[in-house]
Amino acid sequence: MRGNSLSAGRQDQAQWIHDDESQGKEMKVTDADVTYVADLANLELSTEERRGMVRDLNSILGYIERLNELDTAHIAPMAQVSDRYGVNEANQDSERFGYAYREDVVEGLRKSLPQDVALENAPDSDGTFFRVPKVIER
Amino acid sequence: MDLTQLTIDAVRSAVQQRKTTALALAEAHYARIQKEDGEIGAFLTLCKERALEQADRIDRMAAEGQPLPPLGGVPVAIKDVMSTRGVRTTAGSKSLERYIPPYDCTAVARLEAAGAVVLGKTNCDEFAMGSSNENSSFHPVRNPRDLSRVPGGSSGGSAAAVAADMAVAALGSDTGGSIRQPASFCGVVGLMPTYGRVSRYGLIAFASSLDHIGPLTRTVQDAATVLGVIAGRDPMDSTSADVPVPDYVAELEKPVRGLKLGVAKEYFGEGLDHEVRQSVEQAIEKLQSLGCEIVPVSLPHTPYAIPTYYIIATAEASSNLARYDGVRYSYRAAGVKSLSEMYRRSRDESFGAEVKRRIMLGTYALSAGYYDAYYLKAQRVRTLLTRDFDEAFNKVDAIVTPTSPTAAFRLGEKSNDPLAMYLADIYTVTADLAGIPGISIPCGETREKLPIGLQILGKHFDEATILRLAHAYEQAA
Numbered sequence: 259m260r261g262n263s264l265s266a267g268r269q270d271q272a273q274w275i276h277d278d279e280s281q282g283k284e285m286k287v288t289d290a291d292v293t294y295v296a297d298l299a300n301l302e303l304s305t306e307e308r309r310g311m312v313r314d315l316n317s318i319l320g321y322i323e324r325l326n327e328l329d330t331a332h333i334a335p336m337a338q339v340s341d342r343y344g345v346n347e348a349n350q351d352s353e354r355f356g357y358a359y360r361e362d363v364v365e366g367l368r369k370s371l372p373q374d375v376a377l378e379n380a381p382d383s384d385g386t387f388f389r390v391p392k393v394i395e396r
Numbered sequence: 397m398d399l400t401q402l403t404i405d406a407v408r409s410a411v412q413q414r415k416t417t418a419l420a421l422a423e424a425h426y427a428r429i430q431k432e433d434g435e436i437g438a439f440l441t442l443c444k445e446r447a448l449e450q451a452d453r454i455d456r457m458a459a460e461g462q463p464l465p466p467l468g469g470v471p472v473a474i475k476d477v478m479s480t481r482g483v484r485t486t487a488g489s490k491s492l493e494r495y496i497p498p499y500d501c502t503a504v505a506r507l508e509a510a511g512a513v514v515l516g517k518t519n520c521d522e523f524a525m526g527s528s529n530e531n532s533s534f535h536p537v538r539n540p541r542d543l544s545r546v547p548g549g550s551s552g553g554s555a556a557a558v559a560a561d562m563a564v565a566a567l568g569s570d571t572g573g574s575i576r577q578p579a580s581f582c583g584v585v586g587l588m589p590t591y592g593r594v595s596r597y598g599l600i601a602f603a604s605s606l607d608h609i610g611p612l613t614r615t616v617q618d619a620a621t622v623l624g625v626i627a628g629r630d631p632m633d634s635t636s637a638d639v640p641v642p643d644y645v646a647e648l649e650k651p652v653r654g655l656k657l658g659v660a661k662e663y664f665g666e667g668l669d670h671e672v673r674q675s676v677e678q679a680i681e682k683l684q685s686l687g688c689e690i691v692p693v694s695l696p697h698t699p700y701a702i703p704t705y706y707i708i709a710t711a712e713a714s715s716n717l718a719r720y721d722g723v724r725y726s727y728r729a730a731g732v733k734s735l736s737e738m739y740r741r742s743r744d745e746s747f748g749a750e751v752k753r754r755i756m757l758g759t760y761a762l763s764a765g766y767y768d769a770y771y772l773k774a775q776r777v778r779t780l781l782t783r784d785f786d787e788a789f790n791k792v793d794a795i796v797t798p799t800s801p802t803a804a805f806r807l808g809e810k811s812n813d814p815l816a817m818y819l820a821d822i823y824t825v826t827a828d829l830a831g832i833p834g835i836s837i838p839c840g841e842t843r844e845k846l847p848i849g850l851q852i853l854g855k856h857f858d859e860a861t862i863l864r865l866a867h868a869y870e871q872a873a
């Protein structure tokens with residue numbers, strides 16, 4: 259069921275990208291999409307929250323559609339500001355980011371937290387491990 | 397001497413010369429917080445023990461005649477998104493209501509090493525997501541200049557604390573305008589440094605490619621002093637840049653005559669309040685009268701900045717906030733029977749509406765079939781927005797704009813319309829996306845006595861020039 263709603267969404271999406279803006283006025287995000295995305299994000303959401311989410315996501319994504327006015331086919335994506343400086347362009351790939359290298363040594367920058375300190379903020383622990391409810395369901 | 401109205405230099409020299417003590421300064425600020433903050437709500441946690449211990453250390457240095465470090469005895473406030481060892485750090489979220497970090501954020505550690513006295517942690521929008529501070533899980537912050545108005549966000553607590561003389565300086569964080577916009581609304585100075593100028597180590601992550609730490613202060617010189625302390629490479633943050641840190645305070649005195657200032661029509665269009673426009677135009681004339689040359693520039697992709705920002709920021713946030721799983725340090729729901737139920741209910745019960753909305757939008761934008769259409773598209777437009785600035789900065793030394801299209805709005809005014817709230821960041825998100833530095837300084841008031849902010853944007857790693865311009869304007873105004 260979930261797969262169906264997503265693949266339907268994907269087709270709409272593909273159409274919307276290639277067509278002009280008249281396509282964009284339809285509701286893109288359905289209740290089923292919200293359920294699917296909430297599942298991916300490990301959120302439950304009440305019925306009321308889902309209703310609000312359908313409305314808000316459609317409104318925001320409607321606004322975001324204006325990005326499609328721009329032809330970006332030949333524009334490189336920018337993932338990080340630091341792609342742009344401190345970088346030796348003569349080097350290849352990750353070699354370019356030589357400034358960020360450090361020695362690969364155990365506890366080189368900061369000692370690992372002692373176990374008791376690492377567990378101090380845990381909602382539940384047995385003093386050695388984090389304790390959680392049953393992992394395997396059914 | 398009113399101990400709660402001093403600049404950083406005045407504090408340090410008064411403590412150095414034994415005219416007052418760091419202890420008396422800390423106590424005076426706590427008394428002010430006690431008196432004022434019930435109404436304002438700027439602080440979430442006070443750390444008096446830690447503050448008085450540090451104050452005592454500074455007083456002993458002064459008594460021994462040792463020269464004090466740059467922030468010796470200066471009472472500061474820290475936005476509650478920066479980790480403080482042994483002091484509760486919530487990020488404004490119920491999810492971290494009881495979180496006590498085991499280590500310090502680098503920026504906080506550097507402040508304390510420079511003699512600052514950390515008074516407490518300031519309120520903010522949950523995980524720094526908001527433009528009004530109404531998204532705090534605990535309580536909203538009210539604007540000290542008009543209690544019916546918001547202080548801006550997300551660093552609203554830090555801006556209000558400085559504006560109401562409850563701290564000499566504060567640290568905030570800026571992902572889409574969260575230092576500059578509240579500075580503008582509260583009538584203080586707010587500086588967002590270049591991306592990579594200040595380490596993000598220990599900053600609770602919202603959107604890692606956009607998050608910046610910077611100061612909020614009452615004067616430009618104080619902002620320059622604080623930046624000098626927190627700037628510089630930190631091996632704990634691989635995106636912190638290995639670029640030399642100039643003496644920002646010494647640079648303030650260089651002349652501004654002959655500097656070229658860009659004015660972009662895209663920042664003066666529809667939606668700009670006429671009183672804000674008037675004040676900003678007068679400020680530009682003032683800078684011109686100081687010998688700056690005004691040059692029209694164009695930043696044509698500006699209208700695409702908000703949509704670009706809300707894809708990239710939410711996509712990164714949806715990934716960063718996956719860590720709040722109820723296992724290691726965040727809120728866990730009671731009475732859960734399975735692991736997946738624990739994840740869901742813990743997140744459902746502890747995240748507020750805006751945080752859920754952004755996680756949903758970001759997850760949607762990254763999900764199979766939508767990644768290219770939204771996330772990759774936004775990253776490509778981010779390149780275009782950055783190129784706009786590159787081209788403008790070939791012609792000018794800095795760009796002047798309004799910080800926000802309006803002065804502070806009323807509590808509740810925009811809280812039911814997420815898109816209207818997002819548009820409050822229209823003039824600030826561009827600098828976060830491009831990674832360039834920006835400062836907001838007060839440039840007048842509306843008829844209702846609400847502060848207006850002038851924004852000055854600079855080249856990568858050229859905080860010195862925007863500070864110098866801001867200082868020259870401040871001295872002349």
